[in-house]
Amino acid sequence: MALGGYANRIAHVDLTAGTVEYRGIPEDWARKYVGARGLGVRYMLENGPQVDPLSPDNLLCFMNGPLTGTEANMSGRMAIVTKSPLTGTVTDSHHGGWSAARLRWAGFDGVLVKGKASSPVYLFIQDGKVEIRDASEVWGKGVHDTVRFFRERYGEKDLSVIAIGQAGENLVRFACWVNEDDRASGRGGTGCVGGSKLLKAIVIKAPKKMPKAANLEAWKPAHKRALATIMDERNITSPRKGGLSVYGTNVLMNITSAMGALPTKNSMLTSFGPSAEKISGEYVKEHILVDDPTCHACPVACKKEVEIKEGPWKGLRMESLEYEPAWSLGANCGNDDVNTVAKLIDLCNDYGMDAIETGHPISIYMEATERGYTNGDGGLVWGDSMGMVELVRKIAFREGIGNVMADGADATARHFGHPELAMTVKGQGVPAYDPRGLKGMGVAYATSNRGACHLRAYTPAAELGVTPLGALKVDPLAWKGKGELTKLFQDLHAFSDSLDLCKFSAFAEGAEEYAAQYAAMVGVECTIEDVLKIGERIYNLERYYNNLAGFREGSDYLPARFLKEPSTMPGSQGHVCELDEMLAEYYAARGWVNGVVPESKLRELGIIE
Amino acid sequence: MQVNFYATLRPIVGSRTVEFDLGENITVKQLVDVVVTRFPRLREELLNADGNLYPHVHVFVNGRDAPYLPNGVETLIQPGDTIDIFPAVAGG
Ligand code: SF4
Numbered sequence: 001m002a003l004g005g006y007a008n009r010i011a012h013v014d015l016t017a018g019t020v021e022y023r024g025i026p027e028d029w030a031r032k033y034v035g036a037r038g039l040g041v042r043y044m045l046e047n048g049p050q051v052d053p054l055s056p057d058n059l060l061c062f063m064n065g066p067l068t069g070t071e072a073n074m075s076g077r078m079a080i081v082t083k084s085p086l087t088g089t090v091t092d093s094h095h096g097g098w099s100a101a102r103l104r105w106a107g108f109d110g111v112l113v114k115g116k117a118s119s120p121v122y123l124f125i126q127d128g129k130v131e132i133r134d135a136s137e138v139w140g141k142g143v144h145d146t147v148r149f150f151r152e153r154y155g156e157k158d159l160s161v162i163a164i165g166q167a168g169e170n171l172v173r174f175a176c177w178v179n180e181d182d183r184a185s186g187r188g189g190t191g192c193v194g195g196s197k198l199l200k201a202i203v204i205k206a207p208k209k210m211p212k213a214a215n216l217e218a219w220k221p222a223h224k225r226a227l228a229t230i231m232d233e234r235n236i237t238s239p240r241k242g243g244l245s246v247y248g249t250n251v252l253m254n255i256t257s258a259m260g261a262l263p264t265k266n267s268m269l270t271s272f273g274p275s276a277e278k279i280s281g282e283y284v285k286e287h288i289l290v291d292d293p294t295c296h297a298c299p300v301a302c303k304k305e306v307e308i309k310e311g312p313w314k315g316l317r318m319e320s321l322e323y324e325p326a327w328s329l330g331a332n333c334g335n336d337d338v339n340t341v342a343k344l345i346d347l348c349n350d351y352g353m354d355a356i357e358t359g360h361p362i363s364i365y366m367e368a369t370e371r372g373y374t375n376g377d378g379g380l381v382w383g384d385s386m387g388m389v390e391l392v393r394k395i396a397f398r399e400g401i402g403n404v405m406a407d408g409a410d411a412t413a414r415h416f417g418h419p420e421l422a423m424t425v426k427g428q429g430v431p432a433y434d435p436r437g438l439k440g441m442g443v444a445y446a447t448s449n450r451g452a453c454h455l456r457a458y459t460p461a462a463e464l465g466v467t468p469l470g471a472l473k474v475d476p477l478a479w480k481g482k483g484e485l486t487k488l489f490q491d492l493h494a495f496s497d498s499l500d501l502c503k504f505s506a507f508a509e510g511a512e513e514y515a516a517q518y519a520a521m522v523g524v525e526c527t528i529e530d531v532l533k534i535g536e537r538i539y540n541l542e543r544y545y546n547n548l549a550g551f552r553e554g555s556d557y558l559p560a561r562f563l564k565e566p567s568t569m570p571g572s573q574g575h576v577c578e579l580d581e582m583l584a585e586y587y588a589a590r591g592w593v594n595g596v597v598p599e600s601k602l603r604e605l606g607i608i609e
Numbered sequence: 610m611q612v613n614f615y616a617t618l619r620p621i622v623g624s625r626t627v628e629f630d631l632g633e634n635i636t637v638k639q640l641v642d643v644v645v646t647r648f649p650r651l652r653e654e655l656l657n658a659d660g661n662l663y664p665h666v667h668v669f670v671n672g673r674d675a676p677y678l679p680n681g682v683e684t685l686i687q688p689g690d691t692i693d694i695f696p697a698v699a700g701g
Contacts, residue, residue: 249701255695
């Protein structure tokens with residue numbers, strides 16, 4: 001391949017045959033889809049969109065981008081790409097930490113896993129080689145014990161472990177891969193696909209070996225300039241000064257609650273009132289924060305390590321009391337006990353379950369209890385934190401009502417005879433922004449290619465005025481312009497997810513910084529327009545995959561609650577989400593016909609010949 | 610009148626909520642002036658060189674960012690209104 005920057009080495013693992021082959025990346029694909037998310041989806045398309053997500057034929061891709069593990073800041077990211085057993089769409093879920101960088105330092109742009117092993121295995125990756133090894137000793141263990149086991153076996157130095165827990169083994173449909181104890185590729189059930197293949201872990205041993213840019217002369221200023229934006233005191237990324245760096249993502253809890261945009265009690269309400277403060281980033285910093293960990297090459301250090309000081313979980317240390325899971329297992333379930341929220345998130349990490357998704361079947365169960373819909377299946381009242389701890393275990397082990405919940409929010413709501421209780425899009429639960437108070441999120445959830453998701457188009461960046469240097473600020477309660485805004489963010493993020501840079505880079509960097517770093521690393525020309533065009537191509541590629549997988553006209557929707565039940569809380573009182581209007585604007589901007597990509601668009605973008 | 614402060618503004622004012630002694634018929638803009646007079650370090654956090662609120666700063670009156678109210682920062686604050694002041698915040 002003529003492009004620089006890449007390792008140009010992908011391991012193709014066939015677990016049924018027990019073989020590993022090494023191949024380069026087709027140059028045309030690298031140019032069109034860049035890496036990580038984009039390239040992973042291209043491999044998924046090649047594998048066939050009709051595949052059953054839990055069959056051996058499904059492909060599970062661990063993909064880096066051309067910036068992963070380089071000197072580029074916020075570049076410790078990997079995309080896990082597969083067909084989701086939760087949504088039936090193609091999905092990609094990213095994690096930080098160091099495993100992505102180590103995969104690159106071990107000499108790989110990606111590892112593609114197909115087939116099913118005859119007994120539990122893990123992949124051991126070192127020095128440009130992938131070996132399939134016996135995992136019977138760790139099968140049945142949680143993520144924390146699995147990580148510990150491999151640290152003892154291979155030594156902690158230069159080691160990264162990406163593992164599934166019991167939830168993945170038990171085929172919980174929203175099971176995830178967790179990297180280094182706390183960093184989850186949370187969404188979409190990628191860990192469930194790992195479990196279906198009897199693949200327990202990816203173990204990477206690789207000392208630091210930063211890849212060099214193809215154009216070193218251009219790299220230096222490109223890197224310097226991107227770093228300057230991250231360090232700029234006017235941006236929330238600014239180390240030890242900006243809100244994201246000081247408080248972590250959970251700095252959002254109070255503002256979304258105050259403006260009536262925090263889905264509360266299964267989205268029956270749009271604010272958690274004074275209880276929001278008790279699970280907020282501010283409260284955490286004042287009471288239980290002990291450290292500020294970071295990821296490869298990131299000066300922001302938004303991870304917030306906490307230690308529980310009292311109660312049944314005294315002494316527990318964990319580092320992912322993030323906004324989304326704190327919302328899901330907190331406000332969403334009427335739970336304002338921050339210690340239990342930390343415990344619940346840690347349990348999700350240990351069992352290997354998406355902590356955002358896990359709150360959904362639980363809050364549905366709580367609402368069903370309140371409304372008298374549980375029909376002899378017991379019940380759980382809002383905020384019953386001890387009951388939640390037990391329920392999370394039942395979900396991971398598919399015990400009792402947990403067996404229903406393990407199939408996701410839609411299955412849980414159907415079980416109680418009230419599908420309208422599921423706050424999902426394409427089977428995936430909504431994250432922590434109520435589209436009645438942040439309207440852009442409504443069209444972003446509906447049109448996300450992986451089911452409800454805030455990270456396909458982070459419209460709150462504009463609705464809260466935190467785009468780089470506050471360049472873009474729009475009214476969170478206005479719907480006009482949000483369709484176009486969503487497209488813009490979707491295309492921009494599709495590109496950065498393919499580089500693969502942390503999503504939070506978008507609070508500092510723009511298309512210009514992305515273009516300059518990509519161009520220098522890979523050794524090509526790249527403009528702002530190219531960034532957005534490539535992003536658009538990747539977004540359309542995913543939509544094309546989903547269209548072929550059966551998601552046709554009318555697949556972009558929101559739960560009726562957001563459209564028909566007005567917010568009753570200050571900030572957004574009286575508002576519903578005007579989805580139809582935003583969707584019309586969005587489809588016009590995309591050139592799609594009611595959610596389907598026309599052939600002419602596919603040709604225009606070079607997706608088909 | 611009570612004003613609630615959040616995130617990086619809290620260490621500057623020293624608490625979550627600060628009581629301000631204000632007369633009647635005060636606008637949001639006047640309130641902000643009172644706030645930065647009492648806490649001079651807040652001036653650079655909240656206001657640009659022209660003395661206007663930064664776009665990333667939020668002054669909420671009952672949950673609504675003041676610039677989006679019909680009278681914007683000239684809105685008169687009513688007794689019992691909830692006032693929240695946030696610096697730039699996001700995450701996700
Ligand atoms: S901003 Fe946070 S999540 Fe992103 S790379 Fe830095 S420490 Fe990791």
